[in-house]
Amino acid sequence: MTEKELLIKVKQKNQKAFTLLVEQHKSLVFNTAIGFLHNKVNAEDVTQEVFIKTWTSIESFRGESKISTWLYRLTVNMSINYLKKNTNKNNIISIDKKNNENSAMLDIEDKNQNNSDKLLTNKEHSKALKYAIDSLSQRQRTSFILNKYENLSYKDIAEVMEISISSVESLLHRAKKNLQKKLLNYYKKTASF
Amino acid sequence: MNDCTKIENNLIFFYYKELNKEKMEQINVHLLNCSKCEILYNQLANSLSVIDIEKNTDIDLLLTNKIIEQVLLVEKNKKGKNNSVVFKKLIQTTLTVAAISVGIFFGVFIGGFYESANIANSNFEQTEVFYFNDLEQEAFLSEIINNE
Ligand SMILES: [Zn+2]
Numbered sequence: 001m002t003e004k005e006l007l008i009k010v011k012q013k014n015q016k017a018f019t020l021l022v023e024q025h026k027s028l029v030f031n032t033a034i035g036f037l038h039n040k041v042n043a044e045d046v047t048q049e050v051f052i053k054t055w056t057s058i059e060s061f062r063g064e065s066k067i068s069t070w071l072y073r074l075t076v077n078m079s080i081n082y083l084k085k086n087t088n089k090n091n092i093i094s095i096d097k098k099n100n101e102n103s104a105m106l107d108i109e110d111k112n113q114n115n116s117d118k119l120l121t122n123k124e125h126s127k128a129l130k131y132a133i134d135s136l137s138q139r140q141r142t143s144f145i146l147n148k149y150e151n152l153s154y155k156d157i158a159e160v161m162e163i164s165i166s167s168v169e170s171l172l173h174r175a176k177k178n179l180q181k182k183l184l185n186y187y188k189k190t191a192s193f
Numbered sequence: 194m195n196d197c198t199k200i201e202n203n204l205i206f207f208y209y210k211e212l213n214k215e216k217m218e219q220i221n222v223h224l225l226n227c228s229k230c231e232i233l234y235n236q237l238a239n240s241l242s243v244i245d246i247e248k249n250t251d252i253d254l255l256l257t258n259k260i261i262e263q264v265l266l267v268e269k270n271k272k273g274k275n276n277s278v279v280f281k282k283l284i285q286t287t288l289t290v291a292a293i294s295v296g297i298f299f300g301v302f303i304g305g306f307y308e309s310a311n312i313a314n315s316n317f318e319q320t321e322v323f324y325f326n327d328l329e330q331e332a333f334l335s336e337i338i339n340n341e
Binding site (some may be wrong): 013015018019022023026027030031034035038040043044047048051052055056120122125126128129132148149176177179180183184187188 | 209236239240242243244247256260263264
């Protein structure tokens with residue numbers, strides 16, 4: 001069955017066709033969501049929301065792009081909304097919002113952390129990465145997640161984000177520079193370089 | 194800018210192998226000879242490798258079933274809502290028709306009651322009808338005219 005045929009059946013509210021659509025695309029939705037949320041349960045919540053939204057509003061999909069492009073857009077938007085809704089619930093780590101070069105360090109409140117040890121634990125690396133990614137601007141974060149979590153090409157990212165390929169290149173370059181800056185500053189602070 | 198700062202500025206591109214051959218080699222050599230940069234690079238590589246761990250997170254095998262269950266629930270609620278909307282509209286129409294019918298019935302009933310009551314109790318009975326252009330009523334006017 002081609003994608004077009006599958007979508008016609010989904011639009012006719014065919015449950016079997018919809019199950020096939022979910023099976024074929026759940027990984028891309030889940031992986032993108034986990035890039036934003038860094039949490040399995042939350043990423044599964046967003047995956048469910050994305051597919052429910054797909055079921056209820058598939059009529060608005062005009063078939064001008066691939067269904068995957070449409071799903072990526074939905075997932076990015078719903079993940080960002082999910083984060084906004086749950087921002088203040090689990091603030092274990094905070095980043096100085098003044099964006100000051102010296103103070104933009106990750107302030108981890110993990111009391112078990114051993115600063116004398118120069119190497120971080122896996123848990124700390126996970127937290128450091130999460131908050132370094134979260135500190136990126138929305139566009140830099142989106143392009144980075146689509147590129148590194150979903151291995152999307154610049155062309156595909158440009159299509160999902162509805163921007164030019166050169167803008168994607170520029171966003172990704174700045175995203176990596178900023179990530180590097182945040183992470184290196186963090187290692188230097190915690191390891192007392 | 195010293196060598197270490199130059200290297201630090203490119204560590205993430207080195208990790209992603211996005212530098213030309215010459216720069217890749219230059220950083221490689223520096224990392225072999227500078228423990229400070231080497232430690233920083235290893236830290237960065239470890240943090241960035243979390244992405245690969247997250248990417249390979251197993252999805253709940255029942256996720257598809259859960260999604261289908263949710264979708265069926267949405268459909269059920271939608272049908273329930275539609276039924277209640279139809280029921281509401283039916284009730285509204287019935288009540289409106291009933292209210293209008295009761296209104297008409299009472300209007301006719303009360304109107305009929307007053308009409309018969311007024312006629313029965315009335316002392317006045319109009320026997321003659323005068324019109325302003327009735328010739329017999331113009332006697333006064335004709336007198337004035339005749340006097341002229
Ligand atoms: Zn160095």
